[in-house]
Amino acid sequence: MAAExxxxxxxxxxxxxxESGYYARLSRAPSERAVRHAWLTDLIRQVHTDSRGIYGGRRVHAELTLGHGVAVGHCQVxxxxxxxxxxxxxxRPKWKRIKPxxxxxxxxxxxxxxxLPNQLWVTDITEHPTREGKVYCCVVLDTYSRRVVGxxxxxxxxxxxxxxxxxxAIDTRHGNTRAAGTVIHSDQGTQFGSxxxxxxxxNSGLVPSMGSVGDCYDNAMIESFWSRVQVELLDRKKWKTRIELANAMFDYLEIWHNRQRRHSALGMLTPIEFERTHIITVA
Known part of the structure; x- marks a missing residue:
């Protein structure tokens, strides 16, 4: 207690x-118990070092009793x-889901x-391997016309x-103006919660929205989009380099999907044709 x-x-x-007994003891030689504790401590330290710092009390006790033949209690160790x-x-620490x-x-x-356009945007990330490593792509889709806007x-x-x-997406649709009330919907990935x-x-006037955890139906439109991209582009060949895949994804998104691919949900029009038809109709 005094040492503490x-x-x-x-x-x-x-x-x-x-108090006199306490001070008298300080001048006496160490007791057998103190000597044994000092010896055991040195031996325990050696066992712990030999285990590369891995062993805890149970295994140190087992090594002392089984490996060195020392009679010692677990609590004393x-x-x-x-x-x-x-x-x-x-x-290992228990895995905890990172909260956005x-x-x-x-x-x-x-x-x-x-x-109307610019009322709801959906976004998500996909990944695909190449021989150099994975490529990650994030897309922002306008649900009105299925157009990739970002x-x-x-x-x-x-x-x-x-x-x-x-x-x-903001630069494409709004330029320097604020997006008045456009909803940007995503899953609860840490990137979207950053x-x-x-x-x-x-700051651009968008309204962030997130679906529930682990439920693909809460962002079904963008999940369906990525499913089509997998079938129509990503899974059709083995990609050698990241640049090769990135160029192919650019061509698919900007040229094929937005300008050439006919969508059944749009009356077999392309996204850009569908938006032009709407503008003419409104005018």
Whole structure:
């Protein structure tokens, strides 16, 4: 107790011993117990070092009793290890799902039909391997015409990937003006909950929206889009380099999907044709 900085007078009163007896003991030779503890501590430290710092109390105790033939209790080993600051390697920490910085409510509720452009955008990321490594692509889709209004490709699925895709969509649709009330809907991926993505959306007048965790139906339109891309482009060959795949994805998104591919949901028009037809009709 005195070694732990407690006043000697208080400690002696609590233990009902005399102060003179305490100070007399300090001048005496170490007891057999103290000597044994010192010897055991050195042996425990050696066992712990030989185990590469892995062993905890149970295995150190087993090594002492089975490997060295030392008669010692488990609790004594634990006590001496604790005093010596020795610890075993603990198990891997339990995996916790990373929460996005900003969780938005679901403003879509699986209803993707919209009567005008720029009312609802959906976004998501896909990945595909090449011999050099994976390529990640984020797309922003206008649900009114199924047109890809923004996209970005990178070698890692970080916040910059989704923010760049959103920035392209904003520049394509709104230029320098604010997107008055356009909903941008995504899953609860950490990239879409990042400060960079959320700040870019809100500063541009967009309304962030997120589906529930692990439910593909909450973002079904963009999931269906990526399913088509897998079948029509990504799975049709083995890709050698990231550049080769990135060029093919650019051609698919900007040339084929937006300008040439006929969509059954649009009356067999392409997305750009469908939007032009709407503008003429409104005019």
């Amino acid at each position: 900085k407690l006043p000697v007078q208080v400690a002696c009163r609590v233990l009902a011993v005399s 634990e006590l001496l290890m604790q005093r010596a600051g020795l610890h075993g390697v603990t198990g 910085d900003n969780i938005s409510t679901d403003s879509v509720n699986r209803d993707f039909a919209r009567a 996209w970005a490709i990178d070698a890692s699925p970080n916040a910059a990937l989704v923010t760049n895709a959103l920035g392209m 400060w960079a993505f959320t700040d870019r959306a809100k």
